[in-house]
Amino acid sequence: MKNSFLIAAALLFAVPMFAQADKQWALDQSTLSYHMSHPMHEVDGISHAAKGKGVCQAGQCDFLIAAPVKSFDTGDSNRDLHMIETTRGAQFPMVIVRTQFPESEIAEATIHADLEVQFAGQTAHYKNVAFQKIVHGNQIEITGVVPATCSDFKIDRPSFLTVPIKNEIPVRVDMTWHPM
Amino acid sequence: MRTNPRMTMGRKGVLALFCCVLSVPAVCAAQTSQSIAPGDSSAPDSSSVAATSTIAAVVSPDIGDLPSAPDPRAQTAQQPGQANQQSPTKPGSGLSLGDLGFTTQQTQANAQMQAMLEKRTHMLKVHQTLGLITVIPMVATLFTGPEAKATGKNGQPITEPTTANLDFHVALGGLTSGLYWTAAYYAIFAPKIPGVKPKGAIRLHRDMEWIHGPGMILTPILGIMAYNQENAGEKVHGIASYHGTAAYVTAAAYGVSIVAISWPIHWKFWER
Numbered sequence: 001m002k003n004s005f006l007i008a009a010a011l012l013f014a015v016p017m018f019a020q021a022d023k024q025w026a027l028d029q030s031t032l033s034y035h036m037s038h039p040m041h042e043v044d045g046i047s048h049a050a051k052g053k054g055v056c057q058a059g060q061c062d063f064l065i066a067a068p069v070k071s072f073d074t075g076d077s078n079r080d081l082h083m084i085e086t087t088r089g090a091q092f093p094m095v096i097v098r099t100q101f102p103e104s105e106i107a108e109a110t111i112h113a114d115l116e117v118q119f120a121g122q123t124a125h126y127k128n129v130a131f132q133k134i135v136h137g138n139q140i141e142i143t144g145v146v147p148a149t150c151s152d153f154k155i156d157r158p159s160f161l162t163v164p165i166k167n168e169i170p171v172r173v174d175m176t177w178h179p180m
Numbered sequence: 181m182r183t184n185p186r187m188t189m190g191r192k193g194v195l196a197l198f199c200c201v202l203s204v205p206a207v208c209a210a211q212t213s214q215s216i217a218p219g220d221s222s223a224p225d226s227s228s229v230a231a232t233s234t235i236a237a238v239v240s241p242d243i244g245d246l247p248s249a250p251d252p253r254a255q256t257a258q259q260p261g262q263a264n265q266q267s268p269t270k271p272g273s274g275l276s277l278g279d280l281g282f283t284t285q286q287t288q289a290n291a292q293m294q295a296m297l298e299k300r301t302h303m304l305k306v307h308q309t310l311g312l313i314t315v316i317p318m319v320a321t322l323f324t325g326p327e328a329k330a331t332g333k334n335g336q337p338i339t340e341p342t343t344a345n346l347d348f349h350v351a352l353g354g355l356t357s358g359l360y361w362t363a364a365y366y367a368i369f370a371p372k373i374p375g376v377k378p379k380g381a382i383r384l385h386r387d388m389e390w391i392h393g394p395g396m397i398l399t400p401i402l403g404i405m406a407y408n409q410e411n412a413g414e415k416v417h418g419i420a421s422y423h424g425t426a427a428y429v430t431a432a433a434y435g436v437s438i439v440a441i442s443w444p445i446h447w448k449f450w451e452r
Contacts, residue, residue, distance in 0.1 A: 039446075051280040
């Protein structure tokens, strides 16, 4: 009986340990910047307000990163408000990115991730997006570019002097993660 | 056969422990539970949530480090008109916006604000279009100004402008003024977004209002005075003689205002 009790007790403590074997990641700091191009203007909208978390379990990593649409700053409040209006940012206030990749990719210098981006009430998928990885001690810096376009999210391209902006609005990502 | 009460209690204890063991993965799985739609009958009631939380607290003191499960109450608290349009949790991944620490206020849709932004954009587009159209009669008025001016010095013959020149200049001035104030109306009455401080090019654009706005009041008044003086056969004198200066300053400020809102400009039309 004593043995049964000990086995049960061992199991009791072992299960949480197995559960904790899942590795979790937290986003320390981030810089997300979209680039908008017009024949008369080149504009970068930058946000440092993204938050993110990642869980790796059973050889698969799931990451969620999100930032408020209104946190992107081009240095011109009028333009930023127009951006929020155009991207339906009050109706859909968050840009949400989910990604999955094999846990083994974390050890590689380049991570290839499939992204699901929710923005402006639409969801777009980007396959095999490459992110460069730089290790800083306990932290990992991830950089890359998400090849977003206005049409991916059914955004009516703003125009100036009847000339619309380019369809491409690449989003540069620079994030620093640390294991929890 | 006599039953050993201690043995019976031991079996119960082992059973209880096994229940605990079996419940732990269930508790861990709760960390990856999906969001519960409002009205979802599968939503746990508050008592079951409290019970599993208690077990979790006993089994794993570090449970607070794990991402928290979505709060069903937060899901049901959303108003129909302000429902979060972005699904906070995706099946297959246990992470939700709540795990990231965003407040409901940050993630909640605001249809009223969207409508306000759309109205603002519409009004400012009209403002922009009318403002640019205003440039045409404004420039034309500046060019016709000298033709409408009496020439000559006091004590010498005064050359009066022809009536056609004078009327054409007055008509252009009136058109400029009408377009200008219509454009201004759309800027002044465009909805203001609370909490947004003007930043960037818009500041100079708005600062210029304090020059070309009064200028667009003063210039026509001085113009009417000059017109009356010329019609009376007098050379324009007094404050009316500053009509032209006021017009040029107003036009210059107006030009700066247009360039400011477009600044910095990168001319790359060949890259279209």
